[in-house]
Amino acid sequence: MTPEGTALPCHSARQLPVQFPSVLEQSLEDIWYHSFGFNRYRGYDWMPEPCRSCDEKEKDFGGCRCQAFMLTGDADNADPVCSKSPHHGKILEARREADCSDIKIGQLQFRNRSNSQLIYKSGNI
Numbered sequence: 001m002t003p004e005g006t007a008l009p010c011h012s013a014r015q016l017p018v019q020f021p022s023v024l025e026q027s028l029e030d031i032w033y034h035s036f037g038f039n040r041y042r043g044y045d046w047m048p049e050p051c052r053s054c055d056e057k058e059k060d061f062g063g064c065r066c067q068a069f070m071l072t073g074d075a076d077n078a079d080p081v082c083s084k085s086p087h088h089g090k091i092l093e094a095r096r097e098a099d100c101s102d103i104k105i106g107q108l109q110f111r112n113r114s115n116s117q118l119i120y121k122s123g124n125i
């Protein structure tokens with residue numbers, strides 16, 4: 001639930017091109033069972049291939065919709081983390097880049113309250 005009352009299936013879902021309901025306008029029961037936002041990716045009918053015919057779909061439901069959207073531009077795609085995804089190369093490339101990176105562990109900026117505020121103020125988010 002966002003501070004202004006939008007109900008989300010996860011904290012990242014706000015970025016999806018999906019209209020999510022407000023608890024100011026609908027009951028939680030109505031949101032859960034009947035809202036478009038909470039039914040858009042429920043079940044299996046929305047899935048394209050390779051997920052649609054995959055024998056793993058009842059376990060992972062095609063992976064993370066937010067990750068699929070962020071990495072492929074289409075939230076309907078199979079999560080690129082999956083080796084069956086046609087976009088899996090993006091993950092392999094990111095891993096290759098990370099393996100070749102010159103950045104040392106001490107140079108990484110870990111998220112905590114103070115660092116998050118600095119990152120936010122810098123505009124590099």
Ligand code: SF4
Nearest residue numbers: 051054056057062082
């Ligand atoms: S994400 Fe991969 S393992 Fe999961 S259902 Fe889709 S193709 Fe199958």
